[in-house]
Amino acid sequence: MALCSRILAALLAGSVLGGCAAPPSAGDGQSGSSDQNKEEEESSLLEFMQGFSSDREYLRGVYALENGNYGVATRVFQDLASKEEQDSGNGGLYGEGGEAPQDKDIRWLRQAAAQGDADAQHDLGVRYKTGEGVAKDNAKAAQWFRRAAEQGKAVSQFNLGVMYSNGEGVSQDDAKAVQWFRMAAEQGHPKAQSNLGYMYSQGQGVPKDYVKAHMWFNFAASQGVPAARKNREIIEKRMERDEIARAQEMTRDKAQTIELNRRLQELREE
Numbered sequence: 001m002a003l004c005s006r007i008l009a010a011l012l013a014g015s016v017l018g019g020c021a022a023p024p025s026a027g028d029g030q031s032g033s034s035d036q037n038k039e040e041e042e043s044s045l046l047e048f049m050q051g052f053s054s055d056r057e058y059l060r061g062v063y064a065l066e067n068g069n070y071g072v073a074t075r076v077f078q079d080l081a082s083k084e085e086q087d088s089g090n091g092g093l094y095g096e097g098g099e100a101p102q103d104k105d106i107r108w109l110r111q112a113a114a115q116g117d118a119d120a121q122h123d124l125g126v127r128y129k130t131g132e133g134v135a136k137d138n139a140k141a142a143q144w145f146r147r148a149a150e151q152g153k154a155v156s157q158f159n160l161g162v163m164y165s166n167g168e169g170v171s172q173d174d175a176k177a178v179q180w181f182r183m184a185a186e187q188g189h190p191k192a193q194s195n196l197g198y199m200y201s202q203g204q205g206v207p208k209d210y211v212k213a214h215m216w217f218n219f220a221a222s223q224g225v226p227a228a229r230k231n232r233e234i235i236e237k238r239m240e241r242d243e244i245a246r247a248q249e250m251t252r253d254k255a256q257t258i259e260l261n262r263r264l265q266e267l268r269e270e
Contacts, residue, residue: 141159158195161184178199190220200212210238
């Protein structure tokens with residue numbers, strides 16, 4: 001099920017999905033602790049909404065959800081889920097092959113990607129993910145992201161991690177999501193670092209480990225990812241002082257390795 005549809009299902013079912021808090025029922029009698037739980041759950045939700053979408057309505061839904069306006073959030077995600085459903089049914093819209101008419105840009109992009117150019121492979125993956133110039137196809141998007149990711153392209157590794165986390169174009173697999181988030185995070189990709197921290201904080205695809213989660217949130221927060229900063233504050237309330245100190249020490253030790261990895265990849269891409 002596509003991401004917006006999953007969020008909508010969670011809102012309507014009154015369940016929690018990927019850190020997403022369901023609307024509280026009226027008169028449930030919960031007070032301070034429920035507010036803290038809502039903050040924790042909504043903050044975590046942001047991690048898996050940063051993969052691809054820049055749609056204004058999508059961001060409006062996220063903002064409404066973050067601020068507890070569940071009525072607006074539900075209406076927004078109902079509309080987006082309907083669009084996702086329409087997109088998934090358009091495979092034959094452009095003829096037998098299911099692909100949109102190719103312009104010159106797409107032809108050159110395909111040729112470069114087939115010849116092993118990682119940037120072209122990534123861009124072609126984005127085209128298939130967004131449906132720009134081709135019929136939207138998550139499976140093909142994942143295939144091209146994988147080819148670029150295997151050449152060390154961090155943003156492709158991140159995107160592939162998101163697709164495994166959401167089960168888009170591939171079977172949902174938290175362990176594989178962690179694998180690709182880690183590869184990108186080790187090269188300094190901020191959102192991958194934030195998502196990897198989230199996975200450690202929740203025990204998704206890896207054993208739960210607040211110290212490692214804190215370390216990765218440190219890196220992501222230092223690069224301006226708001227959700228990483230919020231999530232770090234949340235888990236600090238559950239950690240002992242010596243655990244926080246150990247996480248800070250691990251951050252200092254890891255920083256040099258990440259910078260070295262980043263520079264090595266830059267040299268490979270030259």
